[in-house]
Amino acid sequence: MPVFKPAAAAASTRLRALVPLCALLLGGCAWYHREPLAPQDTSTSARSLERIRIDPSSMPLPELAAHRFDPSDGLDIDEVAMLAVANNPDLKLARDDLGIARAQAYSAGLLPDPQLSVSSDYPGAAGATRAFNYGLSIDVMAIVLRSANKQSADATVAKTDLGLLWQEWQIVAQARQLFIKSRFQQDTLPLLQQQRDLARTRYERMAEARRDGNLTDDTLTAALTAYSDARKQYTDAERTAEQTHHDLNALLGLAPEVQLPLTGSDAIEPLSDTTLDAALVHLAQRRPDLIALQAGYEAQEQKYRAAILSQFPSLSVGFVRARDTSNIYTSGFQINLSLPIFNRNQGNVAIEKATRQRLRDEYQTRLNQAYADVAHLRADNAILTRQLQQTEAALPEVELAAQHASAAYADHNLALGAYTDAQSAALTKRIDVATVRESLAEQRVGLQALLGSAIPDAFSSAQTDTDTHAK
Secondary structure (H helix, E strand, O other), rough: OOOOOOHHHHHHHHHHHHHHHHHHHHOOOOOOOOOOOOOOOOOEHHHHHHHHOOOHOOOOHHHHHOOOOHHHHOOHHHHHHEEEHHHHHHHHHHHHHHHHHHHHHHHHHHOOOOOOEEHHHEOOOOOOOOOOEEEEEEHHHHHHHHHHHHHHHHHHHHHHHHEEEEOOHHHHHHHHHHHHHHHHHHHHHHHHHHHHHHHHHHHHHHHHHOOOOOOOHHHHHHHHHHHHHHHHHHHHHHHHHHHHHHHHHHHHHOOOOOOOEEEEOOOOOOOOOOHHHHHHHOOHHHHHHHHHHHHHHHHHHHHHHHHHHHHOOEEEEEEEEEEEOOEEEEEEEEEEOOOOOOOHHHHHHHHHHHHHHHHHHHHHHHHHHHHHHHHHHHHHHHHHHHHHHHHHHHHHHHHHHHHHHHHHHHHHOOOOOHHHHHHHHHHHHHHHHHHHHHHHHHHHHHHHHHHHOOOOOOOOOOOOOOOOOOO
């Protein structure tokens, strides 16, 4: 019968005891899974757009959270903004950055792992016993710094989250501005086309008259120049509309061929001084970028505190169990202590202190700039409002003159040149009104980007407020 040696039996027992421990350690480990890149374009197509569902509660502004997203009947200005928040490629990357910051905060809150040290000495002389040394230690300073590091990481998460909210505000503003551009381009392109056609008709008739010897060359040249200018103006407007279509689709994460049916009124609601004054009162508590800078400053405060704490000696303690070659067992402890003689972490303290001062100055500069931007847009709003009133007041007279000219031309009581001049003047005035309306609506969107929903939308009198990031 086989005879088992005591040493082999002991080794087998220890091996069996390690199996559950290894299983426990491996059970808490992450496992690698490959995730290959997509080889094709994943932009949202027209068919995919019909299936998009957006949760209003995830929207960053109250007026969007209260709005229903339904692309089946066209997209109004709020639905375009909602689609931008949900589908913008840059916002997807920003949310990934937020996930990284949260993972870093999770890492900062973990306790340091204890350190296990094992050594063994094998004597060369006969009769001596194998010596061993087992040690278990932990970094005490890592535990001391854990609170400051965790608070700094949490503040960084808050800063990143608020930065994402601010970026969402900006994406909403960009989507609204592109919506406004596209809607007004839809209105002005037919007017520019009519103006081009009028100039072409005038030039062709004058060219016939010149061939019959009834017109001078300089008059025909002037008509040709006017036609060329009108044609160029229309072509430039077409190119601008195509650029707007490209920019809007890129902002919304849509495929280039998707044509969005944009709906909604273009009547601009007035903006009162009382509304602006009320919005400015809590500007520092409303703007996500300013709150993010406050969180970043708090994170730096904790980094500075951690640097101060790191001036103290680095300390690690542990327990030791050993046996020498004479078979004598000993138990004790070990301490590893750095001596703060030369470095004393003074360099890092100076760096963190200077960084804190820069963040303080950055916050104050941004706050001052915010007030200056609002003051500028406020003055610009007054100018545009006055310009729109003046332009609209002059429109009825010009349109009436165009109607009279059209009637006189139909009765053969007016020359072609005078008829086209009257019609072109009316078209030009209508284009001017649309252009000023567009500028005023875009300027209102700019104020909304600075002050949030405290400023009503250009096309709605609804007034709401926002202070937190909807989750």
